[in-house]
Amino acid sequence: MMARKRESSKWVFSKELKDTTFVEEMPENERGKPFVVTPLGTRIKRILIAGIVTAKNSEENLTKLTVADNLGSFYVSVFKNEYQPGLKEEADSLEINAKVVIMGRVNSFKTEEGVLYLNINPEKIMHGDSLSLAYWAARATFVVRRKILAIQEMKKLESPDKQKITAMGYSVEEAECALRHIDHYKTYNVTEMLAAVMSSSKMPSDSQEESGNKEKVMIFIKTHSDPQKGCRYEDIIAYMKDNGMEQADTDELLNQLGADGDIYEVSLKRYKAV
Amino acid sequence: MMVVKIDKLDENTKNETIVVKILSLTEKETKSEKGEGVYHYGLIGDETGTMPYTAWALPATIRQGDVVELRNFSVKKYNDSLRLYLDTRTDVILRPEDKMDVKRVYKEYKIKNLTLKDQYVTVSGKITDVIEKKYEKDGQQKDVSYCSLEDDTGSIRLSLFEVKIKPDKFYKLEGLRVSEFKGRLRLSGGDRTKILEIKAFEIPERKIFSIFEVTGPVDSITLTGFVVYLGEKGGLVRRCSECRKSTDDIKCPDHPDAEMFLDLYAYFTLEDGTGDIPCTAGRTPLMDILNIKDEDLNLTKPKYSKNDIITKIEEALMPGPLVFTGDASSGSNGISFRVRKIQKISEPELRLYSQLPGDEIL
């Protein structure tokens, strides 16, 4: 008999899980939990997260944990389990602010209003440190960046084509993620996701330089805006590139300006100053 | 008669005649709704080069090594390289009198990309660990050198017959043969291999891979990650000095007179966000990371109990992150990784693991 391949865990930021709205149908005659499909097309059954415990609620049969990464929170439910009696004890022993690495199954629940809730049922809870959290964040960043690049390449094609993407050096899984993104989350803003990931993993930069760059972007948008359509995203990127700024950093600035209410997106990838 | 040569063929080739040598000939059975069939594929060559071919139809008398004249063939691009196609309309005329010196062109590979799919290749790299031996063949003394060939993507074992090579020099080796032995790839060459000494190039101390990139056997690579599962049968084991099998018994059932000794062994699953890979680690890397010395593993007076060792391994490996250097090999259950060295990750190197090619290294 062929050994069944272990389902390797996916390392995703809390934001990718939080923005998830799609759950696969469970195949007939199969037990267990269905796969959830995230906005980046990641098909998840098993997940591995690393973060800081920010809340804990212990009851007799269930301990709930909130675990924060740089972008938000994961919700973890540890049930009393005869097969792994130590697991709930492990969860109960965790203090607030403890650093943890948790591997588990993603469990989905849809309310009558159709809102999807995802939580994690751990298979393993391990004590982490700042190094393990930083390593996890670095790898999760690597994975997100490659997935987003694959999605962007796929969108450039006339019609989605898995083989063309793998021929560029992406893995089969990355190409399939890009296909699932197009199938289920076509309008999802991956650039925003990238900006959020990049800003969370960046060291605090010189704030003076940042405010100078913010001003540059604002002035450019104000002076290069079509009255109806606004300013093209590509033009902003190109302009800032000439000023020595990488696309990801400009994305982050646009993200911040949007959050601060200084600019808004008129339509997809078109900005206007408020 | 005007004949075209292989180096002049392209996708627009039509109504040409070519004379080639059949360098290899493999039969393949197909099954489809239409029934079962057979086709052939392999490599043809002439004085200008070589090209892969597929023959949907081929006279049964054709053998490897034959020189043949082909008419009404076609050339198409497949898997990014040109391929010659023969079908029922193609005339295949055997030319038994003809001899042909084929110009061999071998595709150049990085070590990590070597596979059994392309068995004759060119590889450039640094030669290390040369061991020279003699062997007898047909009553004659012959020389063979066993060594390692290393480039910036990995390393591989290399055997060279009747060829001398200097350690720590860089060479370009054209026409090496790829084969597999016990799940690991190796290269061999002989007097027909063209060997050129080349300028040294940089080989990083660690050749860091993400797990998803490990799709075939390759030696001397580095992986990073969290250990997410630790095999229960690892730890401190008693081994027979004769057969090296581990046993819980006092004596080896097959070799009751042989000495027993204590050994360390671990198997575990490693993940780095891009996939998982089963790993094994033996005495040397474990002693190192657990800070255990040879005298601690004395059979009659062991310093640690079985449980002590399991706890020590768990604490040292789980979750990590750690850096593992070793060799990837392929087996019936897919790729696995034999760890030769385990190290801790340092803070400054963390940024490497989120980087993509083209990122500026600050």
Ligand SMILES: [Zn+2]
């Ligand atoms: Zn024995």
